[in-house]
Amino acid sequence: MTITGDVMEDFSQWFHSILEEAKIIDSRYPIKGMSVWLPKGFKIRKYVLRELERLMDKDHDEVLFPLLIPETELAKEGIHVKGFEEEVYWVTHGGMKELNEKLAIRPTSETAIYPMFSLWIRSHIDLPIKVYQTVNTMRYETKHTRPLIRVREITTFTESHTVHETYEQASQQVQDGIAIYKRLFDILAIPYLVHDRPSWDKFPGAEYTFAFDTLMRDGKTLQVGTVHNLGDTFAKTFDIKYEAADGDHRHPYQTCYGLSDRVIASLIAIHGDEKGLVLPPLVAPTQVTIIPIIFKDGAEDVLYKANEIKDILKDGGFRVSIDNRDLRAGKKYYDWELNGIPIRIDIGPRDLKNNKMIITRRDTFTKEECSLSEDIVSNLNSCLSKINTNLKEKAWNFMREHVVEIDSSDKIEEIVLNGNVGLIKWCGGYDCGKEIEDKTNLDILGVQGEAKGECINCNKNAKHTISIAKTY
Amino acid sequence: MTITGDVMEDFSQWFHSILEEAKIIDSRYPIKGMSVWLPKGFKIRKYVLRELERLMDKDHDEVLFPLLIPETELAKEGIHVKGFEEEVYWVTHGGMKELNEKLAIRPTSETAIYPMFSLWIRSHIDLPIKVYQTVNTMRYETKHTRPLIRVREITTFTESHTVHETYEQASQQVQDGIAIYKRLFDILAIPYLVHDRPSWDKFPGAEYTFAFDTLMRDGKTLQVGTVHNLGDTFAKTFDIKYEAADGDHRHPYQTCYGLSDRVIASLIAIHGDEKGLVLPPLVAPTQVTIIPIIFKDGAEDVLYKANEIKDILKDGGFRVSIDNRDLRAGKKYYDWELNGIPIRIDIGPRDLKNNKMIITRRDTFTKEECSLSEDIVSNLNSCLSKINTNLKEKAWNFMREHVVEIDSSDKIEEIVLNGNVGLIKWCGGYDCGKEIEDKTNLDILGVQGEAKGECINCNKNAKHTISIAKTY
Known part of the structure; x- marks a missing residue:
């Protein structure tokens, strides 16, 4: 499924x-x-x-x-x-x-x-x-x-x-x-x-x-x-x-x-996205999953190193797990995506030889080579913090793009029903506010700030900028 | 109160x-x-x-x-x-x-x-x-x-x-x-x-x-x-x-x-006792309370040291607080007892001069002088562990002393109502068990082990040693 x-x-x-x-x-x-x-x-x-x-x-x-x-x-x-x-x-x-x-x-x-x-x-x-x-x-x-x-x-x-x-x-x-x-x-x-x-x-x-x-x-x-x-x-x-x-x-x-x-x-x-959960690091049940890439040769060394990395990260305060199920890597990647684990570490025999591991971010799917000699804990901490910043920016940008000033009452429904929160000017009158809601079949969320100019509905002096939206 | x-x-x-x-x-x-x-x-x-x-x-x-x-x-x-x-x-x-x-x-x-x-x-x-x-x-x-x-x-x-x-x-x-x-x-x-x-x-x-x-x-x-x-x-x-x-x-x-x-x-x-709670260290909301003994002279030094000890203990993983309320020491001791804080530390100007503090255990009220140059964290850890051992031994001893073998049915009520759990031999029969409960107006808690000899009630072959008690 x-x-x-x-x-x-x-x-x-x-x-x-x-x-x-x-x-x-x-x-x-x-x-x-x-x-x-x-x-x-x-x-x-x-x-x-x-x-x-x-x-x-x-x-x-x-x-x-x-x-x-x-x-x-x-x-x-x-x-x-x-x-x-x-x-x-x-x-x-x-x-x-x-x-x-x-x-x-x-x-x-x-x-x-x-x-x-x-x-x-x-x-x-x-x-x-x-x-x-x-x-x-x-x-x-x-x-x-x-x-x-x-x-x-x-x-x-x-x-x-x-x-x-x-x-x-x-x-x-x-x-x-x-x-x-x-x-x-x-x-x-x-x-x-x-x-x-x-x-x-x-x-x-x-x-x-x-x-x-x-x-x-x-x-x-x-x-x-x-x-x-x-x-x-x-x-x-x-x-x-x-x-x-x-x-x-x-x-x-x-x-x-x-x-x-x-x-x-x-x-x-x-x-979240089409592939599954994307979780902010602080609340992800697992923050890092390590996927050992196993071939017949050198399997033991890879598993040994994977466990070593796991222990280092655990001591560093991470919630980390190794996915050493007997499944093909594709299925493991699928589960990693679905579960929204912020960071995936791949390590195979070739990586071992080159003294590196591959870090993949769940939020951007960007890959990064990381030397095994470096400070893994501090590397991953900074990676988690980047993930949080990115999630926050992305989410805030999406919302900001969908908060739209509306200056004419006949545009309210169209703009809001197109997936936006409308910002309108309002006189502050109870009857006028209810009228706006009734006409548009939308909800006034409330006051966001002061306003000058005319009320979008009754044309009296506007007092507030208010938000109007379709709500859950 | x-x-x-x-x-x-x-x-x-x-x-x-x-x-x-x-x-x-x-x-x-x-x-x-x-x-x-x-x-x-x-x-x-x-x-x-x-x-x-x-x-x-x-x-x-x-x-x-x-x-x-x-x-x-x-x-x-x-x-x-x-x-x-x-x-x-x-x-x-x-x-x-x-x-x-x-x-x-x-x-x-x-x-x-x-x-x-x-x-x-x-x-x-x-x-x-x-x-x-x-x-x-x-x-x-x-x-x-x-x-x-x-x-x-x-x-x-x-x-x-x-x-x-x-x-x-x-x-x-x-x-x-x-x-x-x-x-x-x-x-x-x-x-x-x-x-x-x-x-x-x-x-x-x-x-x-x-x-x-x-x-x-x-x-x-x-x-x-x-x-x-x-x-x-x-x-x-x-x-x-x-x-x-x-x-x-x-x-x-x-x-x-x-x-x-x-x-x-x-x-x-x-x-608990007549003075209040006595809490096992692992579940005590506060594990250590520090009471600075303040006189006009040297108050600043004492408070400084008390805070230093607090920080050391906090870093060492203790739940610790300073009681620097403007109250007489007697009232602070009273609260310490009532709240069952496992360890009290007193430190006054004279202690400071002698480079020591006084540790008092809530479970035994025993006092101990402790050098401020020693490893406070490890000292207190061992103290908490002693408290837990003592609480456990004391509680187990009290219970063991009150589990009493009873060999004659006419003694059951007297012994149990005197504050004991009775150990009796039982044939295992449903009717016989219910009869014992009805006669004594006590509850059979169940089987503790095997038994040889006679059932205390029907004199048939005993199968089990069972406990009988007054229950909540």
């Missing part, structure tokens, strides 16, 4: 096919929208989480809250519950018995966490609180589901929750959250646009929402992360109060921000 | 108190039997899982299956579902809509995983399969719940599932599973008895079950791990078949084995 579907022409088929062929997940699980993480996919997930945790652990504490939320808690915050009531899975029975109170499987954990915050927070010295957890959450999606992108079980939801004395500190935390996510996306070579979501698309209960959007190869944007300023809305609802230094009792201000399986989806979707 | 309850006299109160005081979990979550992992507890959990994963990853693949199981799959294996039907949480609604089919929250994942195995396995070259996952599972416990010990959400269930061509290979895997768990418990200094569970207490659907039991300070045993040989029962139920080398199609043989939050419960319960 090979990957079916062209990355550009039939992205959806290609994405489904690569998940299957590269054994990332198995979507044949007998419940719609729920899939199995296979060993290879799980490893990518693990390394992505490791990078995220490294960033988070600098000034957040990791915690773990229960899966289930009592109906009374979920229902407390009116706007919030309204936003999720169509999507919540309800547990109604324990064994043969009906429960006294229905329990919601968390769609997100504000209403699980904030009642505990109200117990934890007494004084200003308890603040700030910055915690995060990586958990499974559930959403009863009625739309068409799609592995890792639109699922009913989000298996990898890393949600952060912070509490601060003042609104300003919460606003600053929103910026800090954005900065952390930018660093993660840079590590993963995922390009992003950060949008201040329009009021009708913010997180239910939030003051405002910043969202990270990236662009898939089919021209549709994918929301891959969100950062919310919650103001003191939830603090009031859940009766969270602290005694300030001046003795006053006040409600603190909160933020929350989260990432999901979609980070891994975009990682795969953005870098 | 301090820890209430004496470890030996009022173990239950002590255990509850230490979880609260040392901020391991918060059990005030508004659903019975579900708790929050606090930052410190979460770190211990993380390091325990790290050790377990290190052992598992040697020849298992980590995977992740969905949380929910369709009713039809759960119900397929009759004996299995019978064992869990009283305990399963049922999801019946998605949003406002009733689901077409009820979904069970996994109580354990056989019926989630094995339908996929039937898709994955075609030929003998697909075998063996050895996978594991760490997930949250749910059991609707009707008994009295107890944090980390008897819970409704098992937050940390590491379950392994393997598939083999032959029954013998599955039996061997059971032994391999036992060996892995023994290594983990040794790392955690948790003593154990391995029992072949009686037929009426094996895993629902298994051929036989080996279980790890450890002894709590109150004389009750706690099951901390199980390893099951499933034979081909599930393979038949879920239509798992492979084509053997000879072309025949056969059902493979399976095993499964699991550990839960109880590993962390026993870690805390077995080593």
